[in-house]
Amino acid sequence: MTRKKRSRKAGSEGPAQYDDRTPSQSDNEGRLQKKLKKRKGLKAGSRHSDAKAAAARKAAAQKDPRHGSKKAIPLIVEQKPHPKSAQAKKARRLSAEQELEMLENDAQLNVLLDRIENGESLGAGLQSYVDEKLDRIEALMSQLGLLDDDELEDEKQPAKPSKRSDDDLLAAFENLDMDQE
Template sequence: MARIKKSRKVGRIGVPKESWAPRKPKDPNNTKPKKHKGNPSGSRHSAVELNQQSPQQSKQNDPRVGSKKPIPLIVEAKEFKSKPKPSKPKYFSPAQELAELENNDRLNNLLDEMDSGVVLSADDKRYVDKKLARHRELCDLLGINGEAETIGEQAENKEDDPFARFESININEFK
């Protein structure tokens, strides 16, 4: 027997088909149905057919059309809504504010409690200090001396004040 040397080339495995034999036509009845995954390609771009049975819909709805909500093209700054602050009463003059401050019931009650020796809470103490500071500012602004003036001091001030002496002169004495 003749010895065959080993080679890396692989020979033909099996018998080649005859090239001259015609192919058998496929039978369309024996084919398996294809497995479909997802929507058919191009379904969004193809014309949409609706049920022709319902003549109620005169307008055809296109499923390609999305939301009808308008989209703003320019972003506007949002207004931040803060808690409504209790409105401060606006006064036309410092005298009106001073009169309101002196007639404040809460402040008067707290000052009475302080005079009687009751210890106030921190919030009440802050409130009293704030209102008293504003009272001092208004008194300075209006030129009101915080100390109570006696009648004797007023008389001395009139003697020193030349304008007060001028007004107190009786014109009938010089006739």
């Protein structure tokens, strides 16, 4: 075997080249390259895992990637009246039917009316509240035509006791024709 004499001059091989990687880094890279070359075939795992992964990928693809609100934006802008105009005041005003329904469903008024029916006396403030609401209900009912004038007259006049005897009432009942329409 021949011996090659070393010299200080840069030879035909060129100057020495230095690598910044440490030996452990180069070992890791080598292992990864070997692993990639060695690997063949399908992934290890359950035969059902593929279906789950495919379903997850499909769901991710269907999801809308856009952010923000999905609320529909009207293409035609409706003109709203100025808040202090007469049109706006008319729009804010409830219809008579809606107001009557609200008054009939008023929980506080119902409780106070129940207390009055039980014989309790209310204070002046509560009594004025009840009177005001009942007057408004009566006005709305007459406006809507739900309140007959006969009922108003009957309420104003006390009921007169009937002077008819029991025999007269029985005779009137027996003579009553039920087939009338």
